[in-house]
Amino acid sequence: MSKPKLDPNAKYAKSHEWVRVEDGLAVVGISDAAQEMLSDVVFVDLPEVGEEVEAGDAVAVVESVKAAEDVYAPVSGTIVAVNTALEDTPEQVNDDPYDAWFFKIRPVSQEELQKELDALMSPEEYAEYVEQEGH
Amino acid sequence: MTFVVNTDADRAEMLAAIGVQQIEDLFHDVPAAHRFPQLDLPPALTEAEVLADLRAMADRNADLEGNVSFLGAGAYHHFIPTLVDFVISRSEFYTSYTPYQPEVSQGTLQALFEYQTMIATLSGMEVSNASHYDGATSTAEGVIMALHLTRHKRTRIVMAPTVHPQYRAVVRTYLQGYDLEFVGEDLPPFDYLDALTELIDDNTACVVVQNPDFLGAIQSPARLQELADAVHAHKALFLVVANPISLGLLTPPGEYGADIYAGEGQATGNALNFGGPYLGLFACRMAHVRKSAGRIVGETVDVEGKRGFVLTLVAREQFIRREKASSNICTNQNLNALACAVYLTALGKQGLRQVAQSCTDNAHYLASRIQELPGYEVLNPGHFFHEFVVRCPEPVSAINDYLLHEKNIVGGYDLGQDYPELGDNVMLLCTTELNTPEQMDRLVEGLRERSEAHGA
Amino acid sequence: MALNINRPEPTLFEKSRPGRRGVRPPVYDVPRADLPQEFLRQDLPLPELAERDVVSHYVRLSRKNYGVDLGFYPLGSCTMKYNPKVNEVAARMRGFVDIHPLQPVETVQGALELMVRLQEMLAEISGFQSVTLQPSAGAHGELTGVLVIRKYLQDIGEGQRDIILIPDSAHGTNPATTSMAGLKAVEIQSDEDGNADLRSLQAVLDKYPGRIAGLMITNPNTLGLFEAHIQEICQMIHDAGGLVYGDGANLNAIMGILRPADVGIDIMHFNLHKTFSTPHGGGGPGAGPVGCVEKLAPYLPGPIPQRQEDGSLDWAMPAKSIGRIRSFWGNFGVLVRAYTYIRMHGAEGLREVSENAVLNANYLMHHVKRTYPVPYGHRTCMHEFVAQGKLPDAPDVHALDIAKRLIDLDNAHPPTIYFPLIVPEALMIEPTETESKETLDQFVADLEQIAQEARTDPELLHEAPHNAPVRRLDEVQAARRPILSYIMELQQQG
Structure with a gap:
């Protein structure tokens, strides 16, 4: 298996979500390693806009033919946008996982957000983590 | 006798191959103190003996070949074309397992894909699944789906008093692990729609009605659409229970705003069988299908581009989602769904409509005759399909005893146990296309004799 | 000339022709009752076919199915044994088929008699005090059992107990059932011998004092192994204040060998469609009666038929019942078949069934493990065993490929694959007692041939099946863009 791709501008959770800060919002998707493990993604179940989430909450589900995995919020806040395009073309998650964002979270405050981001892994740390996990 | 194939010689050879002295040695992991208990079972019978034993029990039942029936209440005595049993007796169908290997289960x-198509058509819904255990559990799974769709944030379930009493009981049994509030069941059974609408609030997950309802009454589609609008105004789900035979004639739930359709599929091609096996019909909107329970068949193509069918949307199911699955259901009622599909195909468009029309024609003829009898009163205030409520001059059990012993008639269902507010002596009568005018006249005669004996 | 079974069969809707009629229902001379126009549907687009075409449609479809009657069906955990034909005659007797579930009880005494006798026989086989026949399938029995446990605990003032322990080798229905009953599932690991790990169990018990509602355990477990510490496990759960639910899916290994109640199981379902030979019907109907010990009996769903003092039979609702779990009384037609089977066997016959099921599985395992890895092959298996569809010298070949190639060889249905989840590339094989040594030998030969092909011609396996009504199907497309009815197919075509 080829080495999983990384987005150098993102931080990573142990449950394989990536998060990028864009315009003050936390944008969340699943990593290349995660989509590779799932194989062909067939459906993405997205949260409702307006939902309040805590870091670590299961807020979305990503399904392949043989598996279904929860997607956790890596940071706390309010869901302000969901990528409904994934409902019709879930294959985007396989094709370009760092473009296929799932949802955007407005953080409680930028300080909170920074604290939560600091607890996540850098691309290098995540790469090592994936390798150790044996994926 | 057993159906074991091995001979003593086979066993000896096999034991030698695996290096074990005797069969008992294979069970050394079983706690010795409890190993090989003496079971106190009746002695083994040959095939001829077991058939005689069964025949003796079967003969103690008053079957509906020798008796005329006006009993419905959720299980219906219809004509089942001969080819239905012929098809479900093909052992390629009945000795196969769940189609996990699609290449050898087409x-x-x-057949399930075609079944789903016909149930979706009949109910006016977008998609059907491959069936549940029965109408009651299908209804319960529908309510659970509504809870999932409202993300378990709502705790009120509104059920009409005329949803089959057993279905309501099963919904409550299934959901006893959740902190929910059930309302609506104690409303007056002949006039509940306005009051039911009043009960819907922003905490309501699901509103359940039956049409034709348990008392046979049919509501106008326009009135039900109003109810659906009220349900949707509160972002709740509207679940409609309906007898599939009635849908040969009546406006289907999908056309008056139902989000979920549930029904008992016994009437379409399955024998009464003393209550089972039956099948639960279930259909819903496409947008909700991924939160639904149960198996679903989808169409696809093989590597050569040839059309084929597979179990699909399986990521909802227990073997993948485990504790997060939409339901624990594993098996459907496949052979019963097949019988239902064959029945609908055999009768087809014209045949099903005719069965439904005959059912209602007979019911209205019978009701009009009973209404003329002194001491009896038909209580349904509006339109009904093939069941109706009659107030009798004496307890239902006394009338039914008389009908059975004097007229070989299995009478109606005693409503006293479920609807005490209707007063004493109320009976739910049912006709199907199998009830001849002669049978109905015989029933009327029996009822007249009782009221005369009673001095009415 | 025989019809080629690989030829596509058009759907009913493609065969339909306007105005064609099949079966005509009876119509009698009564006045027509016209319901108001606004109550009636405008259109009823059901198919229109002649009876002759309906019959050939379904007969052709049936030929695209594999069934037990055609041959070996070693589908692990499903107990695909031969379905005796006498069962079908029994269940179709007029006095069983043509009776309404709500008929006065004095007119159905024979039906209640059969049910009571079946309850008594299942209780005797399992050692339980009471049995309800109402649940319609194994998973339905599980829900019944867990709801019974929950209600019992509430009644004795232990309603705070909210955790059900489940071994990681369990069927998915166990955790799904737990959630449905409003309880939480916590997993117990398996040890290196395939048993539930006692240390893992003890750790969880210590972690959740006062919260353990019970344990769900399958024995023999899904690895086909007898849980060697079953008595100790039950004792530990009881000591922690919980109850033990037995998943009876694998009862075929232990009839007359062990009564589950004797080792501490409190409540258990039976799969009549596995152990007691009622046909699987392509996925139902089944039946999942539940038996339990005395203290749980008042909580069973009902009504349950019982003998009265005068010898007659009547319905009775258990005093503290969880309520009804379905409409009417249960899958009666399935109960008739299971009754027939048990009566033909008697105590000795049932023990012979389990003995031969276990012998056949061990014989097969002995030969299969020469070619394929069998992770727990050092132990004696029960009625089934789990091999692995991975061969050291054919790394690109998977369990799926082996299963599909078995279809080509046409001697057997493939085994269960990818379950249990704790064995990678699992091939779960259950031969049952109704197969001959020759059949088992042929299966071994087929698996050996496939192992050889995996090394020399892996593409042959990757592209299998070559000889079936359809080749490998695109399941990804089916799930991404679902076509769930013929109407949707037409819409998709535009």
Whole structure:
């Protein structure tokens, strides 16, 4: 298996979500390693806009033919946008996982957000983590 | 006798191959103190003996070949064309398992795909699944789906008093692990729609009605659409229970705003069988299908581009989602769904409509005759399909005893146990296309004799 | 000339022709009752076919199915044994088929008699005090059992107990059932011998004092192994204040060998469609009666038929019942078949069934493990065993490929694959007692041939099946863009 791709501008959770800060919002998707493990993604179940989430909450589900995995919020806040395009073309998650964002979270405050981001892994740390996990 | 194939010689050879002295040695992991208990079972019978034993029990039942029936209440005595049993007796169908290997299960899969198509058509819904255990559990699974769709944030379930009493009981049994509030069941059974609408609030997950309802009454589609609008105004789900035979004639739930359709499929091609096996019909909107329970068959293509069928959307199911699955259901009622599909195909468009029309024609003829009898009163205030409520001059059990012993008639269902507010002596009568005018006249005669004996 | 079974069969809707009629229902001379126009549907687009075409449609479809009657069906955990034909005659007797579930009880005494006798026989086989026949399938029995446990605990003032322990080798229905009953599932690991790990169990018990509602355990477990510490496990759960639910899916290994109640199981379902030979019907109907010990009996769903003092039979609702779990009384037609089977066997016959099921599985395992890895092959298996569809010298070949190639060889249905989840590339094989040594030998030969092909011609396996009504199907497309009815197919075509 080829080495999983990384987005150098993102931080990573142990449950394989990536998060990028864009315009003050936390944008969340699943990593290349995660989509590779799932194989062909067939459906993405997205949260409702307006939902309040805590870091670590299961807020979305990503399904392949043989598996279904929860997607956790890596940071706390309010869901302000969901990528409904994934409902019709879930294959985007396989094709370009760092473009296929799932949802955007407005953080409680930028300080909170920074604290939560600091607890996540850098691309290098995540790469090592994936390798150790044996994926 | 057993159906074991091995001979003593086979066993000896096999034991030698695996290096074990005797069969008992294979069970050394079983706690010795409890190993090989003496079971106190009746002695083994040959095939001829067991058939005689069964025949003796079967003969103690008053079957509906020798008796005329006006009993419905959720299980219906219809004519089942001969080819239905012929098809479900094909052992390629009845001795196969769930179609996990689609390449060698295309028969079952295509038949289910066609079944789903016909149930969706009949109910006016977008998609049907491959069936649940029965109408009651299908209804319960529908309510659970509504809870999932409202993300378990709502705790009120509104059920009409005329949803089959057993279905309501099963919904409550299934959901006893959740902190929910059930309302609506104690409303007056002949006039509940306005009051039911009043009960819907922003905490309501699901509103359940039956049409035709348990008392046979039919509501106008326009009135039900109003109810649906009220349900949707509160972002709740509207679940409609309906007898599939009635849908040969009546406006289907999908056309008056239902989000979920549930029904008992016994009437379409399955024998009474003393209550089972039956099948639960279930259909819903496409947008909700991924939160639904149970198996679903989908169409696809193989590597050569040839059309084929597979179990699909399986990521909802227990074997993948485990504790997060939409339900624990594993098996459907496949052979019963097949019988239902064959029945609908055999009768087809014209046949099903005719069965439904005959059912209602007979019921209205019978009701008009009973209404003329002194001491009896038909209580349904509005339109009804093939069941109606009659107030009798004496307890239902006394009338039914008389009908059975004097007229070979299995009478109606005693409503006293479920609807005490209707007063004493109320009976739910049912006709199907199998009830001849002569049978109905015989029933009327029996009822007249009782009221005369009673001095009415 | 025989019809080629690989030829596509058009759907009913493609065969339909306007105005064609099949079966005509009876119509009698009564006045027509016209319901108001606004109550009636405008259109009823059901198919229109002649009876002759309906019959050939379904007969052709049936030929695209594999069934037990055609041959070996070693589908692990499903107990695909031969379905005796006498069962079908029994269940179709007029006095069983043509009776309404709500008929006065004095007119159905024979039906209640059969049910009571079946309850008594299942209780005797399992050692339980009471049995309800109402649940319609194994998973339905599980829900019944867990709801019974929950209600019992509430009644004795232990309603705070909210955790059900489940071994990681369990069927998915166990955790799904737990959630449905409003309880939480916590997993117990398996040890290196395939048993539930006692240390893992003890750790969880210590972690959740006062919260353990019970344990769900399958024995023999899904690895086909007898849980060697079953008595100790039950004792530990009881000591922690919980109850033990037995998943009876694998009862075929232990009839007359062990009564589950004797080792501490409190409540258990039976799969009549596995152990007691009622046909699987392509996925139902089944039946999942539940038996339990005395203290749980008042909580069973009902009504349950019982003998009265005068010898007659009547319905009775258990005093503290969880309520009804379905409409009417249960899958009666399935109960008739299971009754027939048990009566033909008697105590000795049932023990012979389990003995031969276990012998056949061990014989097969002995030969299969020469070619394929069998992770727990050092132990004696029960009625089934789990091999692995991975061969050291054919790394690109998977369990799926082996299963599909078995279809080509046409001697057997493939085994269960990818379950249990704790064995990678699992091939779960259950031969049952109704197969001959020759059949088992042929299966071994087929698996050996496939192992050889995996090394020399892996593409042959990757592209299998070559000889079936359809080749490998695109399941990804089916799930991404679902076509769930013929109407949707037409819409998709535009």
